[in-house]
Amino acid sequence: MTSLIPSLLIFFLGASIGSFLNVVIYRVPAGLSLLYPPSRCPKCQRQLKLYDNVPVLGWLWLRGRCRFCKRPIAVRYPLVEFLMGALFLGAFWHFGWSESTLSAWILLSWLVALTFIDIDTLTLPESLTRSGLVLGLTLPALWAYLTASEMAVSVALTTFISSLFGAVLGLWLFSGISIAGAAFLGQTAMGWGDSKLAAMLGAWLGWAGLLLSTFLACFLGAMIGGSAIALGRLSRRQPMPFGPFLAVGGAIALFWGEHLIAAYLHVFFPLNWG
Structure with missing residues (x-):
């Protein structure tokens, strides 16, 4: 249990970084600000709820669709979050504290x-x-x-x-x-x-x-x-x-x-x- 809790926290940290990287991946090539406007649906432009932004789980709760317009949200968003969580955890296991x-x-x-x-x-x-x-x-x-x-x-x-x-x-x-x-x-x-x-x-x-x-x-x-x-x-x-x-x-x-x-x-x- 003592090793499970740090691992879960580190995975969540990595997944949260992955959530931000999704913003970077979309906005940097477009020359947009990384901070404003807040995260929103790329289809209907409605701002996402705070709990919709929970890494990986938010996409699963919404069943891969926007809460407002019901159009699909690309599966790549949770995949990037999961990938970063796994990479952060792998680095921690490999290099330690x-x-x-x-x-x-x-x-x-x-x-x-x-x-x-x-x-x-x-x-x-x-x-x-x-x-x-x-x-x-x-x-x-x-x-x-x-x-x-x-x-x-x-x-x-x-x-x-x-x-x-x-x-x-x-x-x-x-x-x-x-x-x-x-x-x-x-x-x-x-x-x-x-x-x-x-x-x-x-x-x-x-x-x-x-x-x-x-x-x-x-x-x-x-x-x-x-x-x-x-x-x-x-x-x-x-x-x-x-x-x-x-x-x-x-x-x-x-x-x-x-x-x-x-x-x-x-x-x-x-x-x-x-």
Whole structure:
């Protein structure tokens, strides 16, 4: 019971963040305020009741329909809320009570918002990638400074330089891929928003985590994109958002990056292991 209550509270916290992210996903690309007007039905524009906004449960109580106009409410709203609740809880179980958990919550929130915006609009808003990059450069260094037992300034500076190197590598790597791909294919191969998302991941995860995220994103993109083309769901020239794959790769690297990199080194460079 003692572990169940914190888990339920953390899930509800994540789901509540997911409820806010639904607002971000809808309003940021449209250039609308995140605070005003309050949440309302996108069909009839009536303001929702406070209890209708309870994460996941509110949608179930309403049976997926607006209280006023009775038109359907997209199932994606409770799915995003449930996803964030699960991610928050997973990060807590994985990292425990630590600054790493808070960092994971912040990064995952940005990744989920960017994922669904990219799916909807094929864009990655600079306001989100830039703010995520700034947080990725500053928060790890701040945590390092606050938790270092000695030489805190030196540890924080080293952490900042590592984050900065990861960010620059991500920006250069994806910018190079974009330029080379456009020259080879004769069309835009990758948006500049992907480069900025890669820079954000490099700042949070470091250069090794960035490279792992990139590899996983390319693998997932090739598998899913190839399957979609084979099934006739996607044409070869039809644009496909890459941000979601990069976000999934970043989430995997966040949770299991060290183990995956260690396994890779053990298989391909066995002489380096005792």
